[in-house]
Amino acid sequence: MGDPQPRRVEVRIIIELARIAGMIVLALVQVTLMPMLGGVPVPLVLLWLLCWLLVQIEMHGTLARTALVLRLAFYGGVALDFLTAMRLGSHALALMSAIVLAALLCGQLRVELLVLAIPALAGAVLVYAVGLALIYHSTTIALEWQPYAVAVLAPAIALAVLVGMPLYLMMRWRLRS
């Protein structure tokens, strides 16, 4: 029969590899299949992770799955960096910052999560986009923040909420049922 401990480690490794593969596929879908709406790309990896985090917080509490979502954000971020010729770690840092913000927001405020979903999505996308822009600003060229906020950040947040809310509601309904 053998010792059950090594088998558990093997299973864990396989599950982790499956998660990595899943995040690579999601990143591939984001950079190739997702349409740009009004010239603004849809950050699919971020939205998927955020919605899943919100549903998990609702079902299991703040701390239960945040570590896992952070790990998934790291995998997805590195995959995005490889696919988009950005410095390795750029997307990972931006994604993880957004996830931490959303988890803190939802964990601290004792409000119905359905109400919190919109500010959580908007705030997280803001952190993600500003994070990436800061990296661009510090490594490539100094951005002008006011026009960037109006022309890029505001549409990106609006689009993320528009796409993210149906995704969140769908995940919520599916996991609850």
Next chain:
Amino acid sequence: MRDFIDNAPQLRTTSSNELSGRRLRWHAAVLFSVALALFVADLRGWLQPAHSLVEQLLAPSTMRLTHLHDATRDAWQGLFAWQQVQQENIALRQQISQLQAELVLREQAVVENARLREQLAIQEQRPWSLIGAEVTVRTPDVARRVITISRGAADGLVAGMAVVGQTGTGPVALIGVVETVNQRTASVLLTTDFGNRLSVRVVHQGESTLALMQGQWQRGSRLRLEQAEQSSLLQKGAIVVSAGLTGKLAFDLPLASVPEGIPIGVIDAAANDGNDRYADVRPYADPDQVRYVWVILSRDE
């Protein structure tokens, strides 16, 4: 005692939460540290071979998926297209395209003639040596306007080469400059990115003016001309082509590979305010829409 017994499960939960909280903080600290270490290592160029290898491995998949996306988009648009109107539209666009191309060439020719230079070279309308490339990844996020193409160092690409493309039936025009080159792929910084600055020549009614062009996507626009020569006014409808000054002045910079005379766009709105000259430029080719591009490897003298 009874209070203690009643509170026992709660104490256990609090203790378990503290443990989870500590574990989460530890987890986050490790992941952030690893990401930061990767970032610094890549910034110093230590991870370039890994970058190149993974991009090369993923290139076939990304290309197929991008084609699938394009095919789906075409099919979706086709559902709503009125076939006859579309055909007429295509015919008219082709006509406009030909006229635009002729106009660009004619305006350039007028300037060249006026200066009595390279009269024979004008007959060679496009004296470039080109290599075609598929677009494998388009702009994926809000940070930068960059695309990945399926050609790399193995095909003779180097950083700074000009990349031209065509959308619809418009003329072939500059869409970006090669930024980084891997063995089989390369990333192209689009002209619309804020980080892309090029010297350009504005051609209008037999006169030409030098100016600096910068991408404006991060500021909510497309292309903008600044620092134009003060001797002449910028006018709506004027044609903008690359000036190739870096190459002419023999600066040892990547942009020296960008030849002169590549069509870029047409001035949409111009402002001549005192000594300031600036204008918004409508590009001939929309860099977000191109599917196939050509890299200018060299200019045939």
